[in-house]
Amino acid sequence: MAEAHSAVAFGFAIDHEGVHINYDTEILHVILHSGVRNWRRGVQRAVNTLKCGVFPASLRSLALSVGAYNGIYLARDVYDIKLGSIDPSFGLIDVLRKHIPVEEPIQTVICCTVTGFAAWFGVFIFMKYTLRTLFLYKGWMYEARGRGRSVSWTSKFWFAAVRLLTMFQKPMLYSYQNAMPKLPLPALNDTMTRYLRSVRPLVDDENYARMEKLSVEFKNGIGRKLQRYLFLKSWWSNNYVTDWWEEFVYLRGRSPIMVNSNFYGTDAILIHPTHIQAARAANVTHCAFLFRRLIDRQKLSPIMVQNTVPLCSYQYERTFNTTRTPGKTTDRLVHFDDSTHIAVYHAGRWFKVPTYYKARLLSPRELQTQFERILSSEAKPDNGEEMLGALTAGERAHWAETRNKHFTSGINRKSLEAIERAAFVLVLDQEEYRYDENDPSELDRFGRAMLHGKGYDRWFDKSFTVVVGKNARIGFNAEHGWADAPIMGHLWEWTMASDIFENGYDAEGNCTGEMTIDPPVPTKLNWDLNQDAQVAIDTSYRVAEALLNDVDLRLYMHKAYGKGFMKGCRLSPDAYIQMSLQLAYYRDAGKFNLTYEASMTRLFRDGRTETVRPCTIESSAWVLAMEDKSTDNAERIALLRKACVQHQRGYQDAMVGRGIDRHLFCLYVISKYLEVDSPFLSEVLSEPWRLSTSQTPHGQTDKMDLSKNPNCISAGGGFGPVADDGYGVSYIIAGEDTIFFHISSKKSSPVTDSPRFARQIEKSLSDVRTLFESAAQKK
The missing domain is CATH 1.10.275.20 (Choline/Carnitine o-acyltransferase)
Incomplete structure (x- = not known):
């Protein structure tokens, strides 16, 4: 009915009485508001670009400079005020007057305006390049901090200089981009x-x-x-x-991106704010769009190290409205300027869901109505529609060929564009996901659902897909090409905090607030998939099915201790865990292997990641000492400290471009x-990287105080194994007393076993704790 209504929204007829124009006022209002919204976004982006371009100066300082010069010289001319030998323009205004043949006071205004701008521009250029030069200094990275440790005078002066230059203007998301140095x-x-x-x-x-x-x-x-x-x-x-x-x-x-490239994230499993699927989907969708608005308006504060040094923000640009399109030899990342809808998958059907009405973002309660309509819809999937997403999970060249053959015209192209142009994809799953302290397999099943689902019920090409379980547990699957995990982690942490602490739910578990309009009805996407297209879909699914059935995933929740104990040992928590992983791997494999830990290079412009190699001469010496019963604990602790220091040095080198x-x-x-x-x-x-590791970042938003709400932290996320005979390990230090490990490997490998490796991690962490406790008892 909605499609038919749109089809007759505007028309005209000619008869003997003249021309009769028929139109739908509601549709014209929607079109008008859409145009106004785009115009406003364009103007706002232009203003924000200008503000970022002049940082660390400001447009206010420009107005002040121009106003000051005009005020001084107009006052002198009007009131005949004598400035003596002091000339703030150093004679520039007098020179300009000789070349601008207009009458007073216009001549003075023009000359003062040009002079004021020139003075401001000179100061701005000096500040900009001074700041860029200061950011080249990385000595502060290598200076230990904490109890009994001091920062060098060089670094103190450097911190003071950076703060002095940036104190005049509050930075926007991209303010520091032009001041960031290049990766050396x-x-x-x-x-x-x-x-x-x-x-x-x-x-x-x-x-x-x-x-x-x-x-x-x-x-x-x-x-x-x-x-x-x-x-x-x-x-x-x-x-x-x-x-x-x-x-x-x-x-x-050219291999599948599902499992091999895409990564996933999970819910805050220790709390469950609602059991109503449509309500949780609505709140998460609404919060995600608010986060997009912060990016568009650059009101999202850049991530700062030591509250002074910015991290590059360029990766945020493609968080929304972005998709990966397949090619025969190479794919492309396509980013659309704007999108006012999301694509929703439920029960084998794809829907286009409007999220704006008359240039206004729908409220959570209005969005809940949208999702309730989808959940209650009795529409049947078109032939081939249910497993369509498998194309994004299979071989890339096959997907490119199928796309060119079956999705370049007609309703298939239109429906595919609705998915690819969506702000993001949301899946209303028909499965429930739980956390049961006494049944670890429930958490494993949750992780597998986020990593690969059924192989066809996710759109793996989309920048990210939000998954909402039948019991309102949430998670996501993200494509890796557009950005690294910290960007998606920032969005996810911000969204969950807003969902739980700001939007909230009523006593029945529904979204709070009232409906002020009847929101536009979701549109089911239509597909015309012939037998050849369905065979191509099935071919991709067979590849995806074999891949996901080979995944051995274990989510291990370590609750014996966490960050608090590790910091009490006066060791970096990350180095502590990495050394424990080295010990666990050696016990599991009986040898050392090349180990990958992801670091970031976002201290430099357009920075992404660098590799830290945790398996070092020092770490291997400590592991061998742990396995040598003749080595005493004092020596083991000394070797562990030395290994942690070396690991920290490697991490610092990676971050500063070395x-x-x-x-x-x-x-x-x-x-x-x-x-x-x-x-x-x-x-x-x-x-081969037989042990590939990564720490999931958190604390990137101040909306969530984990010291007051420790159960609100996400259980983190993970990724698939990098090597056929290796492990992928992601971990998140979830507060003072909990660490989550996401361990993946391949069932087809005779030398790996994820549950076994989880037990080795548990034993290693226990042994290191015993090491320090025994030393403390002796003292």
Whole structure:
């Protein structure tokens, strides 16, 4: 009925009495408000861009400068005030007067305005480039903080200078972008030295000597040429890594992105604010759009380190209205300027759900009505519609071919565009997800549902898909190419905090507030999928099914202790956990292996990630000491502290642009462009990461006080295994007494077992605790 109503919204007829125009006032109002909204967004974006462009100065200071010069000189001319030998323009106004042949007082106004702008612009340029120069200093990163430790005078002066330059204007989301330095290119010799040190505990003497020889040949040979080309790229581009990383690591991959690339996040499992699916979906949707509004208006504050140093914010741009489109050899990330709807999947059917009416975002109660209509709809899925999402879960080249063949015209193209142009995708699942302290498998099932679902009930190409269980548990699945996990983590943390603490629910579990309008009816998307298209969908599903059935996922909730005890040992919690993972892996595999920990390079413009290598000479020495019964606890603790210090140093190096792997990756890309082979680079880039780890960030918003509401923290999220015979481990330090571990591996591997590895992590954490408690008792 809604489609038919729209079809006759405007028309005209001609008869012997004249021209008769028929129109629907409601439709014209909607069109008018839509245009006004777009106009306002355009103006606001232009103003915000200007504000960010002049940071750390402000438009207010510009007005003050121009006004001051006009006031001084107009007062002098009108009241004949003598300024003596003091001339704030240093003679510039008198020079301008000779070249601007207009009458007074217009001449004075023009000359003072130009002079005031020139003075302001000079100060602005000085502040901008001074700030950029200050941000090049990274010495503060390496200075220990805490009890009994002091910051150097150099860093104190540096902090004071940065705060002084930025105190005049409150920063917007992108204010610091033009002041952020470029990612520095490490010296080739430094990278070679760090690389050889990182592989020393992984190989025997013979293989280490071989790698030393290969590295020397590379460094003194083709490496110099590759380094020169890379230096040119680093000088020319904002970030010498990011574009190639996005292209070659994400977009050119032809294997399925489900499990292999996409990551997931879960609910705050210790609380359950409502059991009504439509209500939770409405609140989360409403909060997500409020977060998008903050991004669009740049009212979201940039993440600051030490409340002084900004992290690059460019990744926020593609959080919403973004999709990954398949190609034969490479995919593309497509970002749409705006979207006023979301795409919803339920019971095998796809719906287009309007979220705005007359340029106003629908309230949570109005959105709940939208989702209730979908849940009660008796519409049947079109042929092939139920499993359509499997195309995004299978091989990329197959999806590209199918898209070009069946989705470039007609209703299929229109319906596909409704999904891809949506702000995001929301799935109203028919399954319930629970947390049962006595049944760990319930949490495992929840994680699997977020990681891959059934292989066809998620749209894996979308920037993110929100999943709402039948009992109102929520989670998400996110595509990785557009941004890294901290960006999605920020959105998720902000959304959950707003959902629980601000929007809330009434006594029955429904959204609060009243309906002021009858919201537009969701539209079921129609599909014309012939037999050939359905076969293509089934082909992708078979690939996805085999992949998801091979996932061995275990969510382990460690409640014996958390951040509080680790900090009491005067160790970095992250280093503490990483060393425990090294011990657990050695016990599980009987050897050391190359370990990946994700760090970030967002202290630089357009920064994304860098690799930290936690398996070091120091960490392996500590692990062997833990397994050697003849080593006493005092020595073990000393070795652990040394290993943690080295790990922290590696993490700091990665953050300040002194990492190993992105540099070698870019050198490898250049070698392929030049069509030259490097045995050293080929071997380095083919080394498998059998233990891939990442810490889920939290505390990126001040909307949630975890000290007062410790149960509100999310259980974190995870990802699939990187190597066929390895583990993927994501963890979140959930307050003072809890740590969540998301452990993935492949069932087809005879050497891995996720529940077994979870037990090894539990034992390692227990052994380290016992180590410190025994030492304390002796004292």
